[in-house]
Amino acid sequence: MRDTRSRLLILITPPALLLIMFFVLPMLNMATFSFRQGAFGEERHMWTLAHYREFLRNTAFQRLLGRSIAMAFETSLYCIILAYPLAYFLIFRAGERRVALLTLVLVPAWTSFLLRILAWKLILSSEGLLSGLLQAVGLLAEPKPVLLYSRAAVVVALTYSWLPFVALPIFAALERIDPHLLEAAADLGCPPWRAFLRVTLPLSLPGVVAGFFFVFIPTLGEWVTPALVGGVDGIMYGNIIQDQFVRGLNWPMGALMSLVMLLAMLVLLGLLVWLLKALHVELGDLIG
Amino acid sequence: MRRRFFSAAWAYYILLVIFLYLPIGLLIVFSFNDSPMVVFPLKGFTLKWYGALAQAREMLAALRNSLILGLASSAVATFLGTMAALAAVRYRFPGRGVFMAVSAMPLVIPYVVLGVALLILFSTFNIERSLFTVGIGHIVINIPYVMLIVGARLVGFPSSLEEAAMDLGATYWGTLRRVTIPIAMPAIVAAFLTSFTTSFDEFAVSFFLTGTEVTLPIYVYSQLRFPSRLPVVITLSAIVMTGSVALLLFAESLRRKG
Numbered sequence: 001m002r003d004t005r006s007r008l009l010i011l012i013t014p015p016a017l018l019l020i021m022f023f024v025l026p027m028l029n030m031a032t033f034s035f036r037q038g039a040f041g042e043e044r045h046m047w048t049l050a051h052y053r054e055f056l057r058n059t060a061f062q063r064l065l066g067r068s069i070a071m072a073f074e075t076s077l078y079c080i081i082l083a084y085p086l087a088y089f090l091i092f093r094a095g096e097r098r099v100a101l102l103t104l105v106l107v108p109a110w111t112s113f114l115l116r117i118l119a120w121k122l123i124l125s126s127e128g129l130l131s132g133l134l135q136a137v138g139l140l141a142e143p144k145p146v147l148l149y150s151r152a153a154v155v156v157a158l159t160y161s162w163l164p165f166v167a168l169p170i171f172a173a174l175e176r177i178d179p180h181l182l183e184a185a186a187d188l189g190c191p192p193w194r195a196f197l198r199v200t201l202p203l204s205l206p207g208v209v210a211g212f213f214f215v216f217i218p219t220l221g222e223w224v225t226p227a228l229v230g231g232v233d234g235i236m237y238g239n240i241i242q243d244q245f246v247r248g249l250n251w252p253m254g255a256l257m258s259l260v261m262l263l264a265m266l267v268l269l270g271l272l273v274w275l276l277k278a279l280h281v282e283l284g285d286l287i288g
Numbered sequence: 289m290r291r292r293f294f295s296a297a298w299a300y301y302i303l304l305v306i307f308l309y310l311p312i313g314l315l316i317v318f319s320f321n322d323s324p325m326v327v328f329p330l331k332g333f334t335l336k337w338y339g340a341l342a343q344a345r346e347m348l349a350a351l352r353n354s355l356i357l358g359l360a361s362s363a364v365a366t367f368l369g370t371m372a373a374l375a376a377v378r379y380r381f382p383g384r385g386v387f388m389a390v391s392a393m394p395l396v397i398p399y400v401v402l403g404v405a406l407l408i409l410f411s412t413f414n415i416e417r418s419l420f421t422v423g424i425g426h427i428v429i430n431i432p433y434v435m436l437i438v439g440a441r442l443v444g445f446p447s448s449l450e451e452a453a454m455d456l457g458a459t460y461w462g463t464l465r466r467v468t469i470p471i472a473m474p475a476i477v478a479a480f481l482t483s484f485t486t487s488f489d490e491f492a493v494s495f496f497l498t499g500t501e502v503t504l505p506i507y508v509y510s511q512l513r514f515p516s517r518l519p520v521v522i523t524l525s526a527i528v529m530t531g532s533v534a535l536l537l538f539a540e541s542l543r544r545k546g
Contacts, residue, residue: 125327
């Protein structure tokens, strides 16, 4: 018994210590930092609620957070709409080759994130692929950026980046469905569309929910994609956080903003757990 | 009827694959394009950008930094993550739920929040930013992935094997070394490779934690504003992309075999 305990302590202490020092502590430190006057010199030792007042007063921050949540939601939705038929096809129509065909879809997601966004810039810019194509068919009179530097460009580039990550959990969820259930439905005279709505879709929901959050979490915190293809119109909440540290140099304000994002994320995750309980899904099933 | 649906589904699959590969293909095409401008129309075939790579000293230094950082941070993340997975899967203890929740948290925290929090921490304790601080960020990001991959493997085989070894007189640490770790090895290697490629490509957190020695993604980001440097950047990226895809295909095959 004492042996077991000391073994456990030896195993658990190093990773726990690292996570406490470099994950838990930084989060708590960030929370206290948001009460400081400034990041440097004397101001570092002065405490204030000014940043909180400013955050509550400035509705632009709140609107931007709302807009980023909407953009993350939209991106996740598009990914699911595109990935669901794909996963469905692979499971029910592709036969033995399904894993190979799925891998083919996943490979682009393993390439450099920055470079993929750069590629989209090349597609959407004024001398880019889309502009050229539209000119060739006569829809565009002169070289002009198409979509670039807009909210839509950010959503397109993000949907592109995350689509494969959504296909994966939906694929896994559909793979677990017992084909006998569908046969039984057919034998009992259930038309295919109805079998889909009442058997396949409900059973694949855990995969859909998992896919949704695979996209939603990183997208909500995005600042790189909007910085590259978003322009003024496509800016996200993550960009104003980054701005506080790089240009504004108002670190305590940045700490507060990032704290708000953390809280927003935890609330949304709480919602997820509640939703999954309602759907009678074990959290562990999502990872599969 | 059925036949027609079948081909419509194939058409959809093929369209999606084109959509997914087009941007990447474009970059590879431009790496062979005989023009200093990365714009259409294409100007003809050249290998000069591949030749120019050897002279791009700053970029090669960034590549070297990224390789060192990737190897070191994923080695630490794999080591610590495997320990954590062993503890979480093989032991029942008070606070296990809290431990698992905290160690999975980095998965659900936006990277900008993690980057900013670590930046403030290092500044609070006057720790100079360097490759080391970037590495800390990458270790925190990768531990949950290692725990998931290795943990899944540990759940997959019964602890009775370990008990048998110990009944036959092996010590606990001997059993770990000669039974548990060898069985979990495919997952451990897969976890290492996954961590490595994550670290190698990571930008959003690294941006906040980097010092004067930049990583490859940070170098690439800094070059995006200079159109004349783009061809060489794209060319190196084409090579790196090919390499990382090969590495991940290998990791994936290990994970599936496991």
